[in-house]
Amino acid sequence: MNNAADWFLMIAxxxxIAVWLFRRFYVWLHEPPASRVYRLGEGSEPDPGDETVRFLTASGYEVVSGKHRVPIEIEVDGELMQSRLFIDYVAVKDGRTWLVKTARDRMPIDWTGAGVRDKFLVYALLVPSAEGIVYADPRERWLRTITFAIGTEA
Structure with a gap:
């Protein structure tokens, strides 16, 4: 090849590459913030014989997946720590998706605004595509639905 053809190929x-980099940056810059949040992957298969699954089904929910483990990496003063959040089930009712947390005897809920916020807001922020959180106690046969409206004055 001659020198002019080499230069032409290099410039082309x-x-x-410059057009591709610009497009990637443009798409990243203009993508909605919700696309940067955690997307639930495939959870475990729900056990139809499980007490909570039966209770949710009897309450009109369709349990579509079981436990989801969400890994979290935390850095405090340069020290790296690992943690995780668990979503017990994902259920659908009337076409709306709900995250399900199951009541635990050793972790009672403080049913005040601050207590509910501190316990459940992280799930609403983590998966904003969900309608809210269903907190279920299959032994006592009750459930509560929790939704958050962020930025509204009370």
Whole structure:
């Protein structure tokens, strides 16, 4: 190849790379913030014989997946720590998706605004596509639905 053809190929390749980089940056810059939040993957298969699954089904929910483990990496003063959040089930009712947390005897809920916020807001922020959280106690046969409206004055 002669020198002019080499330069032409180099300029064309550089131009294509520059256009590709610009497009990637443009798409990243203009994508909605919700696309950067956690998306639930495939949870475990729900056990139809499980007491909570039976209770949710009897209450009109369709349990579509079981436990989801959400890994979290935390850095405090340069020290790296690992943690995780668990979503017990994902259920659907009337076409709306709900995250399900199951009542635990050793972790009672303080049913005040601050207590509910501190316990459940993280799930609403983590998966904003969900309608809210269903807190279920299959032994006592009750459930509560929790939704958050962020930014509204009370």
């Amino acid at each position: 390749a550089g131009g294509l």
